[in-house]
Amino acid sequence: MSEHKKIAVFGGGSWATAIVKMLTENLDTVGWYMRNEQAIEHIKKNFHNPKYLRSAELKASQLDLSSDINKMITNYDVLIFAIPSAFLTQELEKATISLTNKIVFSAIKGIVPETGLIVGEHFHQEYNIPFQNIGVITGPCHAEEVAMERLSYLTVACQNEQNAKDMAKALESWYINVKTSDDIIGTEYAAMLKNIYAIAAGIAHGLGYGDNFQSVLMSNAIREMKRFIKKVHKMKRNINNSAYLGDLLVTGYSTFSRNRQFGNMIGKGYTVKSAQIEMSMIAEGYYATKSAYKIQQEKGGKTPIIQAVYNILYDDKDPKKEFKKLTVKLD
Numbered sequence: 001m002s003e004h005k006k007i008a009v010f011g012g013g014s015w016a017t018a019i020v021k022m023l024t025e026n027l028d029t030v031g032w033y034m035r036n037e038q039a040i041e042h043i044k045k046n047f048h049n050p051k052y053l054r055s056a057e058l059k060a061s062q063l064d065l066s067s068d069i070n071k072m073i074t075n076y077d078v079l080i081f082a083i084p085s086a087f088l089t090q091e092l093e094k095a096t097i098s099l100t101n102k103i104v105f106s107a108i109k110g111i112v113p114e115t116g117l118i119v120g121e122h123f124h125q126e127y128n129i130p131f132q133n134i135g136v137i138t139g140p141c142h143a144e145e146v147a148m149e150r151l152s153y154l155t156v157a158c159q160n161e162q163n164a165k166d167m168a169k170a171l172e173s174w175y176i177n178v179k180t181s182d183d184i185i186g187t188e189y190a191a192m193l194k195n196i197y198a199i200a201a202g203i204a205h206g207l208g209y210g211d212n213f214q215s216v217l218m219s220n221a222i223r224e225m226k227r228f229i230k231k232v233h234k235m236k237r238n239i240n241n242s243a244y245l246g247d248l249l250v251t252g253y254s255t256f257s258r259n260r261q262f263g264n265m266i267g268k269g270y271t272v273k274s275a276q277i278e279m280s281m282i283a284e285g286y287y288a289t290k291s292a293y294k295i296q297q298e299k300g301g302k303t304p305i306i307q308a309v310y311n312i313l314y315d316d317k318d319p320k321k322e323f324k325k326l327t328v329k330l331d
Contacts, residue, residue, distance in 0.1 A: 005103070007170060008064075008072045010091070011082035012036055013282075015107055017053040018143035019082055024059045025173040031064045033072040035091070040065045056147035073097040078105065078167070080137065084282040085110030085119065092127075099127045103163060105135040105156075109191040110284035111291035118188045132160045135167060136184050138191045140246035141176075142256040149175045155243035157181040157188070179242065185233040187243045190225060193306075194248040195285030196292055197221040199263035200305050201252040203312065203319050206267020213327070217305070218252050220330045224303050228292070231299040259285040266312060267319055289313055304329040 008031025009020050016034070023030045034040060042050040047060050066072055073079065074097055083091050085108050104127075106119035115122050120134045135158035145152050154171060156178055158164035168178040181187055197218070204217060225248065226239040239245060251257045262283035265275040272286070293310040296303045308326045311317040 005077035005166075006031065006075070007078040007080065008033060008076035009080045009082060010069070010072065011084075011107075012039055012049070012052065013082065013084065014052040014143040016082035017049045017056055017058075018141075018146040019080060019107055019137070019171070020063070021053075021056050021058060021146060022171045022173065022176055024062045025176075026170050027062070029062055029064055031066070031072050031076045033066055033069055035067050037067050040067060053143055053147045055144075069094045070097045073099065073102065076102075078103045080105045080107055081119065082107040084108070085112050085284060086282060086287055088112055088119070088122075089114045099123070099129055102129070103133045103135070104129055105137050105158075105167060106188065107137040108284075109138065109195060111192055111288050113287050113291070116291045116294060118185070118192060120184055120188050131184070133163070134158070134184065135160075135163055136188045136191070137167070137171070138187050138243055138247060140242055140250040142250060142254060144256045146176070151175055151177070153242055153246070154178045155181055155187060155241075155247075157184045157186075157243070159184055181241075181243060183233075183235060183237050183243075186229050186235065186237050189229050189232060190244045191247060192284070192288045193225050193228060193292060194221075194251045195259040195283070196289050196306055196309055197225070197248060198251040198257050198259035199266070199283070199285040199289070199313075200309050202257075202260040202263020202265075203267040203309070204263075204323060205260070206264040206269075207320055207323055209323070214253075216330050218249065221252070221305055222248055224305055227301050228296065228303060228306075231301050232295065259283045262286065263309075272313055285309075286313060 009016050010033045012034030047058050048054050079102050104123050108119045112122040123129045138155050141152045156164045156168045164180040172178045222245050289309050292306050308322045311322050312319050
């Protein structure tokens with residue numbers, strides 16, 4: 001990847017909008033695929049996304065907007081996917097252009113339900129993209145704070161060091177700091193797992209647990225994350241780095257966290273279906289919980305928090321009883 005390669009973002013939600021905003025700080029032209037034609041026309045006329053991250057002012061003159069996914073794939077070299085994992089397969093079914101020779105970065109913090117794979121592995125196995133051409137963009141970073149231009153941090157992970165550096169340069173600005181990493185699989189699993197732990201934090205809040213318990217829950221969550229990631233991809237990493245611990249903390253504690261909001265509703269007595277209907281955005285942790293539970297069953301390991309969240313979301317167990325049992329398993 002070089003600085004001359006053209007970059008396009010795929011997705012119309014909050015995180016896609018935030019990434020587009022970051023890229024326009026540095027690039028003359030940014031491709032942007034979204035399926036909603038009305039949203040495209042609104043952005044061209046009013047300089048903001050009508051449904052997501054409306055406070056983010058967008059430089060429309062620098063945007064090449066299109067609802068034609070094949071046009072975007074054809075015209076751009078580096079493709080950043082920020083489509084919710086539950087809809088990624090559906091959107092890519094529209095593509096008739098091969099992705100094999102493209103550089104692909106995932107900004108999706110979840111598991112692809114159809115394959116049960118993290119997004120990087122999904123692109124490698126299903127679209128024959130070499131791992132050298134796959135990267136991950138992760139936090140700790142909330143889209144809402146990017147819109148407000150508050151100081152934020154990103155991690156760009158890629159096996160190809162030059163690709164990571166080039167993407168970091170494209171994203172960084174006076175309010176965005178970017179670190180690079182070669183732990184593409186570990187950072188992507190961490191981005192997936194932290195959403196499950198954020199649901200747990202939300203459930204705890206909805207049930208009335210206080211800050212003291214939340215601190216113990218997050219302390220146990222980072223250790224559980226370390227054990228889980230080590231099982232699926234063993235390599236030297238510092239789990240206390242921002243890409244792991246930092247992303248977990250911001251997702252578990254922030255009021256901007258949709259997964260925490262989802263968990264909070266579950267703790268307050270909402271059914272899964274009613275909570276999903278109430279929210280206007282996807283809680284990636286719901287889908288991630290099922291996949292993480294399945295992986296844990298195959299790989300083994302001690303994951304009581306994932307087990308508790310799975311029991312509540314998929315086995316319809318009572319949140320109050322499940323968390324009472326969880327409290328004695330934490331230390």
